[in-house]
Amino acid sequence: MVTTLPATATMLPESELSDPQSGLIPKMSARSVSVYYGAKQAVDDVSIDIQTKYVTAFIGPSGCGKSTFLRALNRMNDTIPGARVDGEIMLDGEDIYRSGMDVVHLRARVGMVFQKPNPFPKSIYENIAYGPRIHGLAEGKAELDAIVEKSLRRAGLWEEVKDRLADSGTALSGGQQQRLCIARAIAVDPEVILMDEPCSALDPIATAKIEELIDELRGRYAIVIVTHSMQQAARVSQRTAFFHLGKMVEYGKTSDIFTNPREERTKDYITGRYG
Amino acid sequence: MSETALPDRTGAFQARLRKRYASERRFKALGLCAVLFSVGVLAILLVTMTMNGIGGFQRAELAVPVDFSKAELAIDPQRLNDKDAIQALELAGLPLLIDNSAEQTLGRKAADELGSEAWREAARDIIADPSLLKRKAVLNLPTSKDLASALRGDGHEELRAQARDLVAKGQLARNFDPGFLARADATDAQMVGIWGALKGSMLTMFVTLLLAFPVGVLAALYLEEYAAKNRWTEIIEVSINNLAAVPSIIFGLLGLAVFLWIFPNYRSAPLIGGMTLALMTMPVIVISGRNAIKAVPPSIRDGALAIGASPVQVVFHHVLPLALPGILTGTIIGMARALGETAPLLMIGMRAFVATPPDGFTSPATALPVQIFLWSDEIDRGFVERTSAAIIILLIFLLVMNGLAIYLRNRFEKKW
Numbered sequence: 001m002v003t004t005l006p007a008t009a010t011m012l013p014e015s016e017l018s019d020p021q022s023g024l025i026p027k028m029s030a031r032s033v034s035v036y037y038g039a040k041q042a043v044d045d046v047s048i049d050i051q052t053k054y055v056t057a058f059i060g061p062s063g064c065g066k067s068t069f070l071r072a073l074n075r076m077n078d079t080i081p082g083a084r085v086d087g088e089i090m091l092d093g094e095d096i097y098r099s100g101m102d103v104v105h106l107r108a109r110v111g112m113v114f115q116k117p118n119p120f121p122k123s124i125y126e127n128i129a130y131g132p133r134i135h136g137l138a139e140g141k142a143e144l145d146a147i148v149e150k151s152l153r154r155a156g157l158w159e160e161v162k163d164r165l166a167d168s169g170t171a172l173s174g175g176q177q178q179r180l181c182i183a184r185a186i187a188v189d190p191e192v193i194l195m196d197e198p199c200s201a202l203d204p205i206a207t208a209k210i211e212e213l214i215d216e217l218r219g220r221y222a223i224v225i226v227t228h229s230m231q232q233a234a235r236v237s238q239r240t241a242f243f244h245l246g247k248m249v250e251y252g253k254t255s256d257i258f259t260n261p262r263e264e265r266t267k268d269y270i271t272g273r274y275g
Numbered sequence: 276m277s278e279t280a281l282p283d284r285t286g287a288f289q290a291r292l293r294k295r296y297a298s299e300r301r302f303k304a305l306g307l308c309a310v311l312f313s314v315g316v317l318a319i320l321l322v323t324m325t326m327n328g329i330g331g332f333q334r335a336e337l338a339v340p341v342d343f344s345k346a347e348l349a350i351d352p353q354r355l356n357d358k359d360a361i362q363a364l365e366l367a368g369l370p371l372l373i374d375n376s377a378e379q380t381l382g383r384k385a386a387d388e389l390g391s392e393a394w395r396e397a398a399r400d401i402i403a404d405p406s407l408l409k410r411k412a413v414l415n416l417p418t419s420k421d422l423a424s425a426l427r428g429d430g431h432e433e434l435r436a437q438a439r440d441l442v443a444k445g446q447l448a449r450n451f452d453p454g455f456l457a458r459a460d461a462t463d464a465q466m467v468g469i470w471g472a473l474k475g476s477m478l479t480m481f482v483t484l485l486l487a488f489p490v491g492v493l494a495a496l497y498l499e500e501y502a503a504k505n506r507w508t509e510i511i512e513v514s515i516n517n518l519a520a521v522p523s524i525i526f527g528l529l530g531l532a533v534f535l536w537i538f539p540n541y542r543s544a545p546l547i548g549g550m551t552l553a554l555m556t557m558p559v560i561v562i563s564g565r566n567a568i569k570a571v572p573p574s575i576r577d578g579a580l581a582i583g584a585s586p587v588q589v590v591f592h593h594v595l596p597l598a599l600p601g602i603l604t605g606t607i608i609g610m611a612r613a614l615g616e617t618a619p620l621l622m623i624g625m626r627a628f629v630a631t632p633p634d635g636f637t638s639p640a641t642a643l644p645v646q647i648f649l650w651s652d653e654i655d656r657g658f659v660e661r662t663s664a665a666i667i668i669l670l671i672f673l674l675v676m677n678g679l680a681i682y683l684r685n686r687f688e689k690k691w
Contacts, residue, residue, distance in 0.1 A: 074581070076581065079580065081504060104583045107582065111581060112581035113581075116574055118574035118577065130584075181578070188583060
């Protein structure tokens with residue numbers, strides 16, 4: 001696979017990559033979370049802490065519940081009939097499943113990027129401006145223009161599209177569309193960005209660009225990425241959680257998971273025995 | 276890959292291949308036949324309609340020279356702007372003047388064959404152009420229906436000879452009749468017009484669209500986006516599907532029993548007609564609307580939800596604009612069906628003889644298909660051509676309506 005590895009220099013010093021218990025307050029934390037689709041249990045008793053400024057990767061074989069768990073983090077499962085979540089998921093110490101929690105506000109704080117790029121069939125400008133507009137983040141055209149430019153710059157797309165902001169977002173290439181979706185998520189100024197296999201529909205060059213982008217973004221946001229590619233998890237993440245059959249088998253520093261896994265199942269998966 | 280490169284060249288393989296090609300050719304030929312058949316039928320329909328209908332836009336007219344300057348009609352030109360100008364002209368002696376002028380130039384016999392309403396046409400000419408009152412002019416005035424049918428070659432030999440004679444002198448001819456597009460129903464085929472029915476249809480369609488479109492679209496949106504998937508939703512779905520299949524006359528009975536019971540004074544009114552047809556059109560819009568909404572990719576909904584759009588924002592900012600072309604297609608189909616519908620309108624009294632175009636949603640009116648039905652029942656041969664002409668108008672109305680919808684659909688259509 002062709003990749004540009006992010007320079008190790010941009011990573012946080014190893015000392016800061018301490019365990020969840022080391023005093024860093026987690027941005028999000030899940031306690032005994034189980035997710036059911038009707039009678040079927042997709043996620044079984046998962047507890048995890050997610051830190052700001054880290055990229056956390058969820059890896060595991062297909063159907064292991066990692067995407068389901070990711071979607072529980074911003075309540076996207078609410079749209080699926082029959083889906084039910086047990087346990088507690090806290091964002092800054094506040095249970096996101098408590099009654100009275102405003103889902104719209106939650107999703108503005110916890111953004112999401114999907115597997116398949118899904119820009120709106122509107123102009124590039126409108127794609128970005130939509131979120132700030134519905135949340136009232138900009139007053140006047142000038143401010144909105146500034147947000148659009150800032151978001152596109154952060155997503156590394158500005159130089160490529162600045163002269164054709166009025167073109168349709170769907171006319172871009174797949175990789176550009178995915179960066180547009182990331183820019184769209186950034187535009188509402190979230191605290192956490194969830195990415196559900198963001199590169200699985202992209203070619204290696206576009207994948208490399210997205211990975212670079214993730215590395216640049218992690219300074220500002222807590223990023224959670226679900227991926228099928230173990231190399232990708234190793235390249236972009238500082239924390240890795242291994243899921244298997246709905247359970248979280250192991251969670252720790254990415255370097256530890258890949259070089260020195262505690263669990264036999266993790267080791268088998270990483271070395272390609274199944275998955 | 277060329278045939279020689281095929282790995283298997285056994286007889287069985289070759290036979291299978293031949294069979295496959297043959298079935299493909301058969302399928303293509305059948306499809307082509309079906310298309311040619313439909314195009315042929317459509318062409319036959321249009322050609323016959325046009326050939327029969329062209330005559331419907333014409334009528335037999337006698338050329339009557341009238342010298343208004345000599346006759347001195349006792350009328351104040353100011354009064355020509357009044358509503359009762361025609362009556363004023365009648366009182367001033369216009370009918371007699373027309374009759375005398377016709378007798379002088381065409382002879383008594385021909386003057387008797389001038390239509391009884393001919394002076395009204397003259398009065399309209401004068402109202403349109405008051406300067407006529409000061410000069411000499413040749414007015415083309417409608418003949419009686421007997422002379423009109425004689426000109427067509429029917430009726431008594433005596434009258435036919437008279438018609439031939441008048442034609443030879445250049446005094447009788449079939450002229451284009453622009454008034455056909457401006458008048459309403461009449462007992463005399465020479466005097467009928469389509470405007471009354473056309474306006475009735477337009478008003479009725481407007482009411483139908485105004486009721487059926489928003490109700491249908493909102494129902495479709497609610498059922499697709501909000502309603503919980505349970506037994507009640509299923510029952511409602513089945514009911515709506517059945518509603519679309521109910522014979523139209525049943526809707527007419529419903530209109531009669533319910534709408535006319537609530538508004539007993541609005542018999543024959545476009546308002547009631549529109550409400551009745553809206554009941555019929557709504558299920559079609561709901562069904563096509565739901566299909567169009569279903570076809571909007573779920574990823575668009577996810578994308579909007581994930582940046583914090585509320586469900587209502589997702590529906591109105593994303594789903595509805597993307598589904599609109601499909602909804603419009605369904606609306607065209609529903610409206611086209613409603614436009615051509617006769618049976619329910621008969622039930623609510625829109626088959627009445629209405630001699631003046633309706634002036635509002637609550638005044639008595641008839642509709643194009645009902646008018647066609649009524650005229651096709653007339654004994655007078657003059658109505659045959661008028662019926663075809665009315666059908667042409669109905670088809671043109673339909674084409675214009677569909678064209679407008681297609682234009683709107685293409686404007687809203689987005690690609691992703």
